[in-house]
């Protein structure tokens with residue numbers, strides 16, 4: 001087999017966003033586009049030292065083609081060993097687990113997360129480092145810089161690897177091992193959770209759950225863990241057959257895109273527990289009967305009750321949340337006497353804190369929760385954690401959350417997304433807000449008083465790296481907040497995210513509808529940011 005050097009010219013749009021390089025499939029299909037980016041990764045990361053690379057994706061359209069290309073470029077760049085998920089499959093948390101278990105120097109994960117899949121939809125490539133987590137900004141920036149000047153890549157000529165075969169295969173000098181995508185991850189879950197107790201609950205007559213894999217990567221993981229290991233009836237596993245286009249839907253577990261599941265759980269005679277995960281298996285949504293758990297509350301409840309779960313029985317070292325995530329977990333940390341860190345949006349900012357042992361649990365309002373067991377958010381882990389809490393406490397989802405509110409107060413929370421708005425208008429809006437920041441503290445809008453206003457900047461406490469311009473943060477008297485930022489994961493136009501929050505200590509006022517409880521914050525955001533003026537929209541496209 002020969003290594004072929006190919007001449008190429010740089011593309012100028014290969015800067016990784018919040019979570020890797022995400023583009024339309026058609027963009028990735030351009031000649032040399034994927035190849036350039038992969039070569040840029042290998043030019044930045046030393047892959048020749050005899051190490052192992054982990055490779056897999058969420059199974060979306062173009063997954064298999066991309067894997068064949070990456071294998072050949074890896075071989076031509078001297079990677080000694082590649083662990084590839086069978087069929088090209090690895091959920092994002094499973095990839096993180098495999099990188100860590102096998103001491104790999106890194107991994108390449110193919111996914112556009114919760115974005116739709118198919119020939120006209122999205123694809124993505126993300127590089128993870130040896131701790132199993134997303135590459136930090138200095139690495140992604142170096143990859144981007146390299147992509148701007150690249151003039152060639154090396155690729156091995158030869159036949160495709162049989163991703164469904166037993167392996168191992170040799171690609172030139174590179175050994176490609178085909179691994180069971182579910183095995184390492186399942187063993188890890190068995191170590192953290194009380195599988196015996198869970199099995200008892202899931203096979204019991206008075207418990208009914210629904211897990212919706214949204215035709216995405218977690219189908220086989222759910223079949224193994226909930227089905228084979230824990231005995232959940234087949235009828236409780238929904239859409240567990242993965243499809244390259246996710247059945248034509250957004251594989252995003254929220255109130256809009258997992259509507260059938262939500263409707264089933266909101267039936268008064270519905271199941272006790274419902275959950276869904278996203279395209280690459282890292283996001284989760286948790287539902288009880290007639291009850292939706294906001295991801296911010298989920299993190300807080302997990303932190304407050306972690307001692308009930310075997311893997312966390314010795315207590316948690318600290319917690320972290322992304323800046324737009326509600327302050328519910330901060331109150332738990334205060335009670336437990338542990339540190340709580342506020343990081344910019346994106347999982348990569350948790351990595352250093354986890355590696356340094358500063359935190360055990362972390363999460364984002366965007367349906368992401370996880371712990372130090374991997375370096376990614378982990379959808380199935382969150383579902384198992386909740387199930388373990390239900391089994392250990394004997395309480396229902398709604399009882400656990402409403403008890404929590406009684407103790408800590410309720411943090412009303414909602415996110416309003418304005419998707420696909422004009423990029424220039426959205427940027428102009430953020431610039432105008434940024435300029436107005438100094439004039440905001442002390443100002444009243446309706447009944448609300450602004451007490452602080454800034455553009456969030458973060459200094460990593462471990463390595464001192466600084467991330468600026470991470471979102472406009474407006475603090476309100478009484479503990480409420482309004483946060484506004486532009487998405488870093490979209491592939492078309494801009495997405496404006498408005499995060500709304502208020503804190504209510506009085507249990508008599510906890511049953512209110514969040515949109516009503518947050519009406520004043522919603523009005524404040526519209527007025528201060530002049531959302532309609534800049535975006536032409538008078539209402540969000542998605543409310544969660």
Ligand code: G1P
Nearest residue numbers: 018019346347364366487488489
């Ligand atoms: C979104 C979420 C963010 C998450 C990321 C990757 O990024 O808001 O919390 O880490 O997806 O799943 P955004 O589009 O807001 O940049």
Ligand code: ZN
Nearest residue numbers: 113114278282
């Ligand atoms: Zn995801």
